[in-house]
Amino acid sequence: MKELFLIKLGEMVLKGQNRAAFDALLLKTIRRRLYPLGEFDVRYAQSTVYVIPKDESCDMDKAQEKLEKIFGIVAFTRAAAAEKELSSICDTATEYLATALSAAKSFKVESKRADKSFPLTSLELSREVGAAILRKFHHLKVDVHHPDLTVRAEVRDFGAYLHTDALPGAGGMPSGTGGKAAVLISGGIDSPVAAWMMARRGVELVPIHFASPPYTSERAEQKVVELLEKVAAYCGPMKMRTVSITHIQEEILQKCPEELFTVIMRRFMVRLSNKIAQDEDCGALITGESLGQVASQTMQAIRCTDAVAELPVFRPLIGTDKAEIVALAHRIGTYEISIEPYEDCCTVFTPRHPRTKPPVFVAEKAEQALEIDALVAEALETVKITPIRIK
Ligand code: ATP
Ligand code: MG
Numbered sequence: 001m002k003e004l005f006l007i008k009l010g011e012m013v014l015k016g017q018n019r020a021a022f023d024a025l026l027l028k029t030i031r032r033r034l035y036p037l038g039e040f041d042v043r044y045a046q047s048t049v050y051v052i053p054k055d056e057s058c059d060m061d062k063a064q065e066k067l068e069k070i071f072g073i074v075a076f077t078r079a080a081a082a083e084k085e086l087s088s089i090c091d092t093a094t095e096y097l098a099t100a101l102s103a104a105k106s107f108k109v110e111s112k113r114a115d116k117s118f119p120l121t122s123l124e125l126s127r128e129v130g131a132a133i134l135r136k137f138h139h140l141k142v143d144v145h146h147p148d149l150t151v152r153a154e155v156r157d158f159g160a161y162l163h164t165d166a167l168p169g170a171g172g173m174p175s176g177t178g179g180k181a182a183v184l185i186s187g188g189i190d191s192p193v194a195a196w197m198m199a200r201r202g203v204e205l206v207p208i209h210f211a212s213p214p215y216t217s218e219r220a221e222q223k224v225v226e227l228l229e230k231v232a233a234y235c236g237p238m239k240m241r242t243v244s245i246t247h248i249q250e251e252i253l254q255k256c257p258e259e260l261f262t263v264i265m266r267r268f269m270v271r272l273s274n275k276i277a278q279d280e281d282c283g284a285l286i287t288g289e290s291l292g293q294v295a296s297q298t299m300q301a302i303r304c305t306d307a308v309a310e311l312p313v314f315r316p317l318i319g320t321d322k323a324e325i326v327a328l329a330h331r332i333g334t335y336e337i338s339i340e341p342y343e344d345c346c347t348v349f350t351p352r353h354p355r356t357k358p359p360v361f362v363a364e365k366a367e368q369a370l371e372i373d374a375l376v377a378e379a380l381e382t383v384k385i386t387p388i389r390i391k
Helices: 016-037 060-067 086-096 098-103 122-136 190-200 218-235 246-255 258-279 299-306 322-332 360-367 372-380
Strands: 002-009 040-045 048-053 073-082 106-113 149-155 160-163 180-184 204-211 238-244 284-286 384-388
Touching: 002 016, 002 060, 002 160, 016 040, 016 048, 016 060, 048 060, 060 073, 073 086, 086 098, 086 122, 086 149, 086 160, 098 149, 106 122, 122 149, 180 190, 180 258, 190 204, 190 218, 190 284, 190 322, 204 218, 204 258, 218 238, 218 322, 218 384, 238 258, 238 372, 246 258, 246 372, 258 284, 258 299, 258 360, 258 372, 299 360
Parallel strands: 106 149, 180 204, 180 284, 204 238
Antiparallel strands: 002 048, 002 073, 040 048, 073 160, 149 160, 238 384
């Protein structure tokens, strides 16, 4: 019996003229991700991507794990292929789904017949497959309204397929179809989730991490690498930029009012990100801010940081609650890493009483004490590139 995957695509199907390019990118991503697991035939037909292992050595369980993390796939099924004749369809259903049928108390069969030359109608096929199942599994009852198990039989161009309910895919759009953006990534819970959300919209990510050596450690930076590896499992490899902002922080601490420390530092983060983003042809910046979460995330503070942004700043978490962000972090697998207690550049010099509603002109006035361009240029000299791989 031959197993395969049948993949349903998400919003891509709405993309009109760009559709072909989107399909091609998705097929390329699927082939690339499955490449280490054996030889698979990956092809598109009748609104479905077929992923067919070429021989027994293909690892189907690992392939399933990979497919669950490919953006652009809304749902997929692991199915068994049968000949397009009734006896083969019935035998395959009872053999392939034996474990699930034994565990269930009730079932129903739903059939689809895309190949109209098949001699039975969908209804007739469902009835025949149902009867074959009842002949082998005497404990089962048919329940068309609330069955424990739905057996699905599909007759398509290349063959007939048997499976149960579809598995959820990662959704979104194929990586690379939504442009490129720089994501400001800390070791916290929020920014990896923000990165993942924008990657799910097809955005290619250029992660930027600000460190404050020697106040922040190598290990703290390694934590960010591990977080990004979780995101890379979905969106593919990336190149992280690490920038030292120690000198900038020391200058702000010495020359600006303490209550403005955070907002001025964040304005520097944005200025540095502007440059890196533009060098990398990015169309936007991404942050993990959520309105009102901390002093630097009030509407006024956000206005202050946006005032120096030269690109749109995307904040996918702006309207989310922490509990929702945490739930997503669990789903992506970043939560356990994020809560490891390593120092972050933001926490090293945190003021005791940050100003929560700093007007832009107040930040601008305080910054007059600083050599902004020189500090930005000096920090950019420290940029280090770390490749992020799919683990
Ligand atoms: P997170 O959980 O992502 O760290 P946070 O709730 O701790 O977020 P802040 O520390 O105010 O919030 O940071 C807000 C956003 O600024 C982060 O989501 C991230 O996009 C960016 N940011 C904060 N610290 C850094 C850093 N060290 N390097 C790069 N970006 C950062
Ligand atoms: Mg943080």
